[in-house]
Amino acid sequence: MAEWYLVDALTVRGLCRRFGNLVVLDDVSFTVPAGRIAVVVGPNGSGKTTLLRCVVGADRPDDGEVLVDGRRAYETDAWVRSFVAAALDDIDFFPDLSVVEHLELLAYAHGGPVEPVAEVLTELGLDRARDQLPATLSSGQRRRLALASCFVRPRRLLVLDEPEQRLDVRGRAWLADRLRDERATGTAVLMASHDAELIDAVADSRIEIGG
Numbered sequence: 069m070a071e072w073y074l075v076d077a078l079t080v081r082g083l084c085r086r087f088g089n090l091v092v093l094d095d096v097s098f099t100v101p102a103g104r105i106a107v108v109v110g111p112n113g114s115g116k117t118t119l120l121r122c123v124v125g126a127d128r129p130d131d132g133e134v135l136v137d138g139r140r141a142y143e144t145d146a147w148v149r150s151f152v153a154a155a156l157d158d159i160d161f162f163p164d165l166s167v168v169e170h171l172e173l174l175a176y177a178h179g180g181p182v183e184p185v186a187e188v189l190t191e192l193g194l195d196r197a198r199d200q201l202p203a204t205l206s207s208g209q210r211r212r213l214a215l216a217s218c219f220v221r222p223r224r225l226l227v228l229d230e231p232e233q234r235l236d237v238r239g240r241a242w243l244a245d246r247l248r249d250e251r252a253t254g255t256a257v258l259m260a261s262h263d264a265e266l267i268d269a270v271a272d273s274r275i276e277i278g279g
């Protein structure tokens with residue numbers, strides 16, 4: 069067994085999040101070891117996105133803690149940012165940077181591309197859109213760009229919110245393969261999904277919330 073199986077890339081302990089009187093997360097705890105895929109499942113409004121936002125530091129829990137590689141995580145910490153790659157729904161793009169420029173900038177900011185930008189563009193089917201600005205992309209292409217952004221940069225933990233959303237049939241098949249490849253290289257994956265086929269294909273564990 070590879071050594072990285074021994075390490076918990078992500079530990080969530082006693083996470084609570086309330087919005088006014090609405091209790092969204094109530095004492096949620098789990099771990100995701102390196103080289104494993106954990107899928108957060110639950111009905112609409114059950115708190116999946118809220119949980120992922122707390123994990124990546126985009127939202128603060130009212131109680132509980134998030135440990136990345138055993139350490140308390142702060143999104144301002146350069147080490148955390150080099151460890152965690154995330155594609156959540158609300159990803160922002162620079163309006164005047166093209167697709168290829170976005171990927172090159174991200175890769176540069178993280179110390180150089182982990183996977184060559186040209187290869188990631190081809191893998192994500194974005195070759196013909198490489199010089200387009202984000203506002204001119206289709207919604208599926210924007211989703212692909214968000215996913216591509218995760219693959220040109222370093223990562224030991226990948227956090228994805230419904231990555232299958234707006235992908236076509238071939239895109240969904242590619243996604244399952246790519247997630248298995250991520251797992252094979254020791255990356256831990258935490259993702260929310262409503263896609264039963266994708267979940268069956270990749271999930272090592274399920275985190276059920278709001279049931």
Ligand SMILES: Nc1ncnc2c1ncn2[C@@H]1O[C@H](COP(=O)(O)OP(=O)(O)OP(=O)(O)O)[C@@H](O)[C@H]1O
Pocket residue numbers: 087092110111112113114115116117118119
């Ligand atoms: N900033 C906020 N202020 C108030 N309520 C919020 C806020 N963010 C989320 N909520 C509420 O928290 C609940 C959980 O939302 P969340 O987006 O986490 O659900 P979800 O499980 O991801 O849903 P879906 O499956 O529809 O994507 C919802 O009732 C939502 O309205």
